[in-house]
Amino acid sequence: MPLITIKKKDKYIYGVWRITENLNSLLNQIRLNKNDENYLSQISNEQRKKQSIAAKITLNQISDKKIYIEYKENGAPFCAEYKNISISHSNIFSIALISDEIIGIDIQHKKTNIKKLKSKFINKRDYNKSFNEIEFLHHNWCSKEAIYKTLNNLKCSFKTNIYIENQNTNFSQGFYVNDDKKINFEINHEKFENYFISIAKKIL
Template identity: 30%
Template sequence: MPLYKTITVSEDTKVLIWKIEESIDSLKQSICLTDNCTSRISSMKSEIHQKGFLSVRQLLKIAGYSADDLYYDERGKPHLKNGAHISITHSFIFSAIIISRNAEIGIDIEKQRNKISIIAHKFVDYEYHYLTDEDVRKLTVVWCIKESLYKVFATHGMSFIQHTKVIPFELNEAGTVGWIHYKSEVQKYEVKFLEFEGFTCAYVLRTNN
């Protein structure tokens, strides 16, 4: 069972990361899939997406949940039936979930690739104060943070450039602060990030400030 990493953020919040090394049949073992899960897998043309989907269900099992405990609202945001908060991500050979009993949370994993420099202008504005298009690793951190903010806020019309801000950070700090400014709403998020095997993972937790 390739549970790659467990991060205990707090007593109420935990991150689980899976490295996908198994076949689809192996990933299906020991988990009970709902009819909806089976239908979704059948509709996926990419084996990478199928494995990502199944590995997330394996992570749910490790966290003490079944596939039936997970549902999505009209905005596409995942929830757990017991009221705990959850966010989900997968990229190539890694998948992850973050679960919190109290805090609103978001998580994202991305592979570090040079092509992020080409699309940086689509999600970076304020952050150009402290990075450039050549800062691939930092750009990937910023992208992961903004994806995580988008997942937790889950509001139609939200823009990475217009409505999110990542406070300056250094890669060795492994953390920073993220802000969402959307219409009359201003929300602050604690941010943590890590790098492994050419991938970046970031997760955000809403603060009370």
Template identity: 30%
Template sequence: MPLYKSIDVNSQTTVKIWKIEESYNELLKPLDLKPNSLERVLGMKSELHQRGFLSVRHLLREFGYTDQDLFYDEHGKPHLKDGKCISITHSFIFSGVIVSDKEVGIDIEKQREKISIIAKKFVDYEFNYLDTYADDYINKLTVIWGIKESLYKLFATPGMLFKDHFLVIPFMINDGNTVAWIDYNNKKYRYNTAFLEFEGFTCAYVVP
């Protein structure tokens, strides 16, 4: 069972990352899925998505939870029955879960050149410090996207826009952390963020 990485962010918050190496059947066999979860996984057209979904349930087990402990609200945000906060992500061969006493968000993204094509859709303030010719431009864009995606998952408020409402303070890839802000409805919220790179992927997460 390839638990790839476990990070104790602070005394209330833990991140766990799974590298998806098992087949669909190997992942499904030990799990006790709720009927609607089983229906969801059987309805997925891509085996990659099925394995991502199932690997998240294995990460829940690493935290001591089962599929029965997880539910989603009307905005699609996941919650745990014991009241702890959770955020979930999966991308290709990796999945991740963060659990905390406070609201959190997590995202894993594959580092790809094509992110530069859509940069103008999610970057505004950050162009002030980004160098489009730098070797780490794609990596930095991927971190910014991951942080903003994590903020969006944490806040789960329809109408929020990555470009208009979220901003990421300047950082270096070697820093592994930075600060991000949400500026929405005349209120400002500050978040600590962290990020790490592995095997051509970037994981970012945010904690208030």
């Protein structure tokens, strides 16, 4: 089964799906509703369709019940069964998380050009030279993506509104700052094969 891992934590559960199937094989593993069909009809790239379907299957597997995903105007997924779901995908992996708290998840494949991209998302408060720069940059990018998914369409620039501090290979602290608004996050980092995962939990 391509669901390669399920991890259960105190506040959330997530699963990772390795996409080895063709599109029809994935479609045979799930019953789509009208919202699903409409959403998929807007995706022209077959790999993106497979990623989306694999994430839906993963949600059903980790929750042991049928989940019907709906989408907010900003494209963020939600469902009636849980207060919070978060979905991400990169290349051959899809990842999905369920929780009753505000948590975002992101997965990223190791990029060969990450150093060239860092000026787009790294700021002075982020920087940490205490460990491998490539890993630092990937975890930082993942962390900011995970935080962004919790913001519910708040104005956001990765470089000027999101800060990652005290970052190491397993944990960091994140902050969203915009004028007088500040939101704190606890972030856990994981890595497997050539993929990086960050899970950002909003601190209430």
